[in-house]
Structure formats: structure tokens, C-alpha cells
Amino acid sequence: MSIQVKNLKHVYSEGMPFESVALDDVSFEINDGEFVGIIGHTGSGKSTLVQHFNGLLKPKSGAIMISGVDITNPATSMRDIRKKIGLVFQYPEYQLFEETVKQDVAFGPLNLGLDKEEVEVRVKEAIELVGLDYEEVAERSPFDLSGGQKRRVAIAGVIAMKPEVLILDEPTAGLDPKAHKELFEVIKKIHKEQSSILILVSHNMQDIANLADKILVMEKGRLAMSGSPREVFARREELTAIGLSVPPIAELLYQLRDKGFQINPDVLSMDEAVEELVKRL
Numbered sequence: 523m524s525i526q527v528k529n530l531k532h533v534y535s536e537g538m539p540f541e542s543v544a545l546d547d548v549s550f551e552i553n554d555g556e557f558v559g560i561i562g563h564t565g566s567g568k569s570t571l572v573q574h575f576n577g578l579l580k581p582k583s584g585a586i587m588i589s590g591v592d593i594t595n596p597a598t599s600m601r602d603i604r605k606k607i608g609l610v611f612q613y614p615e616y617q618l619f620e621e622t623v624k625q626d627v628a629f630g631p632l633n634l635g636l637d638k639e640e641v642e643v644r645v646k647e648a649i650e651l652v653g654l655d656y657e658e659v660a661e662r663s664p665f666d667l668s669g670g671q672k673r674r675v676a677i678a679g680v681i682a683m684k685p686e687v688l689i690l691d692e693p694t695a696g697l698d699p700k701a702h703k704e705l706f707e708v709i710k711k712i713h714k715e716q717s718s719i720l721i722l723v724s725h726n727m728q729d730i731a732n733l734a735d736k737i738l739v740m741e742k743g744r745l746a747m748s749g750s751p752r753e754v755f756a757r758r759e760e761l762t763a764i765g766l767s768v769p770p771i772a773e774l775l776y777q778l779r780d781k782g783f784q785i786n787p788d789v790l791s792m793d794e795a796v797e798e799l800v801k802r803l
């Protein structure tokens with residue numbers, strides 16, 4: 523599995539007074555097994571970009587090749603694409619609608635045409651993979667669950683389709699710290715156990731630093747930077763200029779350095795920061 527995005531352009535409300543170019547000449551590649559983080563200020567085009575991956579949005583120009591198949595070609599079967607690519611929207615819990623958790627998670631796999639027994643197995647596996655107790659939640663109404671639990675049910679509904687590529691658009695937005703941490707672990711586990719490519723849109727630089735192999739930085743519809751977390755977070759000034767930041771722990775070391783301490787602020791985790799501080803103090 524690999525993805526190539528070539529010169530992608532997307533225009534909303536083309537020819538209308540509110541016409542807006544949401545993506546402009548965006549090109550990059552994602553290799554098999556990669557965990558890709560997408561960051562960018564609100565309105566920079568992140569959600570527009572990821573909705574192209576499963577054909578929900580069509581570009582004005584450019585191409586998206588998934589394992590060599592151009593999914594922007596009208597002749598390509600979207601049914602096959604949607605089997606491979608799972609997309610979890612921002613605030614997916616608003617899209618829960620069935621009477622029970624079990625039915626909600628089963629909706630996607632049933633749509634794939636899988637038989638009932640297979641669907642039951644997948645529903646149970648998916649609910650457990652997102653860290654919920656199947657026996658406890660299966661027959662409950664999704665609307666009676668906490669915010670964090672609802673979010674996990676919505677994610678379970680997509681991973682029950684076993685997509686090779688899983689895209690999560692700001693999955694931890696609005697969650698409390700405990701639910702955030704739990705979901706972070708779930709995402710790590712999904713990438714390890716199920717989806718070979720994972721694409722995570724997030725404002726949380728620490729999560730991105732910890733998880734991503736590659737970061738794409740969006741700014742005003744363009745790809746402003748891409749590279750490993752170390753490469754991208756070394757460009758603190760450029761990130762700040764476009765309303766982004768480095769992980770908080772790196773920011774702390776940058777500020778110490780700016781106050782005159784002989785310190786290398788190029789750290790991605792608490793462990794690296796402690797090591798650097800111990801070395802210098």
C-alpha cells in the first residue's frame with residue numbers, strides 16, 4: 523500500500539462570489555507502514571485534503587494514486603477504494619445514529635456486504651480494539667455514553683471495516699486529558715495491529731512528535747513543509763510564523779536557550795528533554 527498525491531488542487535464554490543482555493547499544488551508521498559501527521563492552522567486545508575483520500579471530494583486538478591490506481595479517475599470504482607480507506611471525520615460522534623452501539627459499529631461492515639457472522643466478529647473486535655468492554659456497551663444506546671466513549675464507538679465503526687489506510691481527522695479534539703491519553707494509546711495500537719498506513723490530523727504537537735514518521739505542514743492550502751518530526755520541529759520560527767508551535771517540552775528548552783542557557787532544544791519527548799537538561803546542568 524502506498525499513496526501518491528500529485529499537484530492536487532481543490533476549489534470550493536468555483537465561479538461563485540465565495541470561491542475559495544482550499545488546496546493548491548499539493549504533492550507528497552506516503553509509503554507502506556508510515557504514520558503520517560498532518561498539522562496546520564484552522565482553515566489551512568487539512569480536512570479538505572483528507573476527504574480526497576476516499577473520494578468524498580474530487581479535486582479540480584491533480585491526482586491521487588493509491589497503490590498505483592488513480593482514484594480521481596471517474597472510471598475507478600469508489601466501492602473498492604472505500605474498502606481500503608477508512609476516514610473518521612472531525613467530531614464523528616455526531617454521526618452515531620443507531621439504537622445500540624453494536625448496530626452502529628456494524629453499519630459499515632454490513633454495507634461492505636459481509637455476512638452476519640463475519641460482521642459480528644468484526645464488531646466485537648473493533649469495540650475491544652478501541653478499548654471498550656463489549657459486554658458492557660454492546661446493547662447500550664450510543665447516546666448514553668460519555669464523550670470519549672462515543673468518539674471511540676465512532677472510530678470502531680470505521681476500523682470494523684478493516685481499512686488498510688486509516689485517516690483520523692482531529693480525533694482527540696475536545697476530549698479531557700484522560701480520554702485524550704486513552705485514545706492516543708488506541709491510535710498507536712490500531713496502527714500496530716491493523717492499518718498499515720495511519721494519517722492523523724491533529725493540533726497536538728506532542729502527539730504528532732511521539733507518533734508520526736512523517737509530518738505534513740499545511741498553510742493556506744499549500745504544503746508548507748514536510749519531513750520527519752525532528753526535521754519539521756527544528757524549524758520553530760517558520761512554524762511560529764504560520765501560527766503553529768513545537769511540542770511544549772521543546773518550547774521550554776527553546777526558551778531556556780533564549781535566556782542564555784547552553785542547551786540544545788531539539789528534543790521530541792520528555793525523556794530526551796530530561797537527558798539534555800541533566801547533561802547541561
Ligand code: ADP
Binds near residue numbers: 535542543562566570
Ligand atoms: P482545516 O481542516 O485545516 O481547518 P478546511 O479544509 O476545513 O481546513 O478548510 C480549508 C478552506 O476551505 C477554508 O478556507 C474553509 O473556509 C474552506 N472550506 C472548507 N469547507 C468548505 C465548504 N464546504 N465550502 C466552502 N468553503 C469551504
Ligand code: MG
Binds near residue numbers: 568569570612691
Ligand atoms: Mg479540519
